[in-house]
Amino acid sequence: MQSAVQNCVTCPVRGPHCFCNLSPATVQELQTIGSRVRLRPGETVLREDSMADRVYVVCRGKIKLTASSADGKLLIVRIAGPGDVLGLTSLLNNVRHKVTAETLEICDLKAIGRADFLAFMESSRDVGRSAAVSIAWEYEGMLLTARRLATSSSAAGKLATALLDWGRMDGAGGESLEFRMPLTHEELGSMAGLSRETVTRLLGKFRREGLVELDGERMVLPAPAKMESLYC
Amino acid sequence: MQSAVQNCVTCPVRGPHCFCNLSPATVQELQTIGSRVRLRPGETVLREDSMADRVYVVCRGKIKLTASSADGKLLIVRIAGPGDVLGLTSLLNNVRHKVTAETLEICDLKAIGRADFLAFMESSRDVGRSAAVSIAWEYEGMLLTARRLATSSSAAGKLATALLDWGRMDGAGGESLEFRMPLTHEELGSMAGLSRETVTRLLGKFRREGLVELDGERMVLPAPAKMESLYC
DNA sequence: CGGTTTGTTGATCTCAGTCAATAAGTGTGG
């Protein structure tokens, strides 16, 4: 039980789009509110259509966000990581959640009730700013997703763009992109709006063309530029 | 030249997701910064790939936001109206614009330079909050768009969902949705990810089925629930 | 072990994109 991130003040998670990127005084205050939660892989953090009565700050682990349509088809919205906030947009809009969040790994979260969070936002001016930056970052990602879905006409284009987006978000920014790909073909299909079988076929094609290398969960895109020019 | 909205303090635009929904003192300050711009229909407010060096608050008129892919296909992101802010997410993320904004009518805008806006945000705590709420609202809309694009498999589903989304955003919330539809078939196609011809065919089909009534720019969806259950 | 999820490949079929031709509307200038 020692390894949970216990202290916002000493926590090293401070990316540029990280919600916790606050002034020292405000971090102190953040430390005093909310409660810590530890979840095992596969647990549900928040559920579509439920009321947004609290927000969760991700301290450790990755969390899959999905949105579903009436007939059960899924869209993988994004994979949230440390520094992200879950449920914030729904809470601010005072509407029900439109996404389901499910842990992929062991996760540490900080849960903050609605009233506490709003009070926190009123109390320090950098909270609103940080929330805005955080949501703005999510928004830009969502925009890329929507554009990809709307404008890539071919299945190859959709899958290639989805892989490139993922790799650029997750991996190092070198010439060849290398990253973990924990999703099944079915889930990749959900991201790109394709069927499971089509994902299999296309990955095979990409591999034969030398655009994708696969080794278990490890995925490498050796020539992202070429991939983009060919299919996107 | 009298009709331009000249004063933030007396301006009546104060929706729940409106950026200008600020405390009186902050509105006073807003009034003192930035400069007013009037644009005619069809003019460009901001351009994809340009730097986000200012934000625009929409005071009057409607503005079409589009995102384009490498091969020139368009996605209509949304139609912005009074109280919306343009360019805010790009400015906060310090990246180039990912959308192009073009006026549909005569528009009054308030332009605020990057530095001024950031200073404004630092000066009053409700600015950050209001910005966060504003972006959160855009985010939710973007999420709906992406979900629609990803999960509606059939063309009819995509178009029906696009029309329903549009009507619910724009029109009254009664049993039958009635609203202005200023978009051409081509543009509707861009919203839903369809070709122009398919839009024509589907609108004809919907009309024959009594799901859509058209009279010039006026569009009525007499049975949104039925439409949703049939196609979404 | 058996059962379930995941990956792979082939065959078929349908939906919607594309091409083409035409009509209808809209504005412009003579």
Next chain:
DNA sequence: CCACACTTATTGACTGAGATCAACAAACCG
């Protein structure tokens, strides 16, 4: 007012990409 150009809408025919169905292999797991 008409001729003209241009945009937008409409309909038909064709075709191809990808979903679906089906069968099976491989991995995973209690």
